[in-house]
Amino acid sequence: MTAVVQTVTGAIAPEELGVTMPHEHLLLLNPSFVEPLEASERHRAYEPVSERNIEWVRQYWTSNVDNLKLYDEETAREEAAWYYRAGGDTLIDPTTRYIARDPRALVRISRGSGVRIVAGTGFYVAETHPPDMSSRSEEDLAAEMIGELTEGIDYTGVRAGFIGEIGCFWPLRDDERKVLRGAAMASIETGAAVMVHPGRHPDAPPEIVSILTEVGMPTDKIIMAHMDRTILEADAVLRFAESGCYMEYDLFGAETSMYPTVAERTPAGLVPSRPPGLSMISDAERLDWLDLLIEHGHAERLLISMDICTKHRLHRYGGHGYDHILENIVPWMRRRGTTEEVLRTLLVENPRRVFPMNAH
Numbered sequence: 355m356t357a358v359v360q361t362v363t364g365a366i367a368p369e370e371l372g373v374t375m376p377h378e379h380l381l382l383l384n385p386s387f388v389e390p391l392e393a394s395e396r397h398r399a400y401e402p403v404s405e406r407n408i409e410w411v412r413q414y415w416t417s418n419v420d421n422l423k424l425y426d427e428e429t430a431r432e433e434a435a436w437y438y439r440a441g442g443d444t445l446i447d448p449t450t451r452y453i454a455r456d457p458r459a460l461v462r463i464s465r466g467s468g469v470r471i472v473a474g475t476g477f478y479v480a481e482t483h484p485p486d487m488s489s490r491s492e493e494d495l496a497a498e499m500i501g502e503l504t505e506g507i508d509y510t511g512v513r514a515g516f517i518g519e520i521g522c523f524w525p526l527r528d529d530e531r532k533v534l535r536g537a538a539m540a541s542i543e544t545g546a547a548v549m550v551h552p553g554r555h556p557d558a559p560p561e562i563v564s565i566l567t568e569v570g571m572p573t574d575k576i577i578m579a580h581m582d583r584t585i586l587e588a589d590a591v592l593r594f595a596e597s598g599c600y601m602e603y604d605l606f607g608a609e610t611s612m613y614p615t616v617a618e619r620t621p622a623g624l625v626p627s628r629p630p631g632l633s634m635i636s637d638a639e640r641l642d643w644l645d646l647l648i649e650h651g652h653a654e655r656l657l658i659s660m661d662i663c664t665k666h667r668l669h670r671y672g673g674h675g676y677d678h679i680l681e682n683i684v685p686w687m688r689r690r691g692t693t694e695e696v697l698r699t700l701l702v703e704n705p706r707r708v709f710p711m712n713a714h
Contacts, residue, residue, distance in 0.1 A: 357545065357710035360503070360515035361444075361470045362460045365713060371470070372443025374705035377519070377549070377579055377604040377659035378676055380430040380447050380463055380471070383454035384422035384663050385482050388614075390414065403665045411666045416614040421664045427459050433668050433676055434467035440677035444470040446659075446709065448519035448549055448579075451475070452482045457512035472709065474549065475502040475514035475540075477533045479521030487529045495536030496543070503544045504714040516709055517541055517548045519579055522562060524553025531565060538569035545712040549577040549602070556585045563597050573598035577657065577708060580604060582640050583613075591643065595652045600708050603640050604659035606683055607667060607674045610634055637683060641690060644700075648692075653699050657708075658683075 358365040390396050395414075401407055402420045411418045424430065434445065449455045457473055464471045476499055477483055502514040517537045522530050537548045548566065552558035559578045566576055576599035578584075583605060585591050595601060611633050635643075640658075647656055660667070660678055667673035674682070684697060 356713040358713045359472065359706075359709050360513050360711060361464070362457060362473050362512050362515075363464050363470070366470070368706045368710045371702070371706050371709065373441055373680070373701045374444040374446065374709075375437070375442065375659045375676060375679065376446040376577070376657045376705050376709075377448055377602060377661050378445045379424060379449050379661070379663045380434065380445065381427065381454060381456045381459055382424040382449050382663055384424070385453055385478065386416045387419055387422055388416050390417045403671055405672070408666060408672055413610055413612065414614050415610070415664050415666055421666055424663070424665065425454070427456075427463060429668065429670055430459075431463045431466040433670070434463055434469045434471075436669055437676035437680070438468045440680040442469060442677065442680055444472065444705070445676065446472045446474075446516065446705070448474040448516075450478050450482075450519065450521075452484065453478055455507070457507045457510045461512060472515035473507070473512065474516055474518045475499045475507070476517045476520050476537055476548075478519065478551070479523055480527045480529050482521065483529055483533075487532075490532075492532050492536040492539065495533055496539035499537060499540035500543050503540065503546055503711065514546075515711065516546050518577065519549045519551045521551045522553050522558065524555040524558050526553065526558070526561065534562060534565045535569050538566045538571040541566075541571050541575055542569070544714075545575070545710070547575045547577055547600075547708050547711070549579055551579050552584055554584060556587065556590055559584060559594055560597070563599055574600075575708065576600065577602055580661070582635055582643065586635070588646060591647070592650055595647060595650065595655065598655065600655050600657055600704065601647070601652070602657040602659060603644060604657070604661045605634070606637055606640055606658060607660045607662075607678045608634055609636055611636065637686075641683075641687060645690070645692075648696060653696055654704060654707075656700055657704055658700055
């Protein structure tokens, strides 16, 4: 069966994919909002992002409502054009249903910027699921995803090109487990990759891979996102690498080492907290992890991206933009001794291997 990459403007041959960032949101309602803990800072949660508060927003990016809304199509087009001018060809957008996915706007952004865009299908974490999720079957969820991959999203005619990002909490909830199984069924039927947002625990990625493969999904179509905030011990990373799935180091540019306020599940429900042992690694440390995995022969299972999902990381608001890896990280990797062959593997060949699906 012929393999294609399904972009929002039509199917292309995998060879046309080019330089690819595999995890970037262009339009999104980021559901991560957690109101600040301190009364004296709660007013900041509802201010628009501006030069007056940008430093606070960078530090507490989950706690400003405006920062979590990527609604401006013109801004998205301009930001994608920055990436195109830096040498980027394709952006993979893992925004799913119910968090402001906009397939028609993605078509316009693609045509206006010159960047190919591949849209996702599926469901994010349980808090964003539809009210009837508990009554839906795995087969029903798979059928919805297959329809968006083969026929189009919501009668727009715009097809999704992969499954994800499928959102998971830690510990995994029943409906999230069901979505994973439905995603695996849809992948087996269509050949589409499944990208997963794992819960923040080192045991989460292995558990997710186990669920997907129990359904019969091959590991070379699994993309485990956010490795750079999930498994942070070398032995555990190398063990997980043996699974054969793609490991995505996709938080490049997120240089705030103190992890922002998160929602913690308690008997009383979700409450804001700042776990004392949770921190964000730097870009230099991300490159150290890549070097470790490359040295152990895993270059062909690595993907790199930035997961831009907030205003403060866009050029318009003083951020690094979608071109950060091409403009800043790639030159740095060259200075560190990364070969052109490895760079091409990470930026071109690996996306070209994992994102093709069956032609329909």
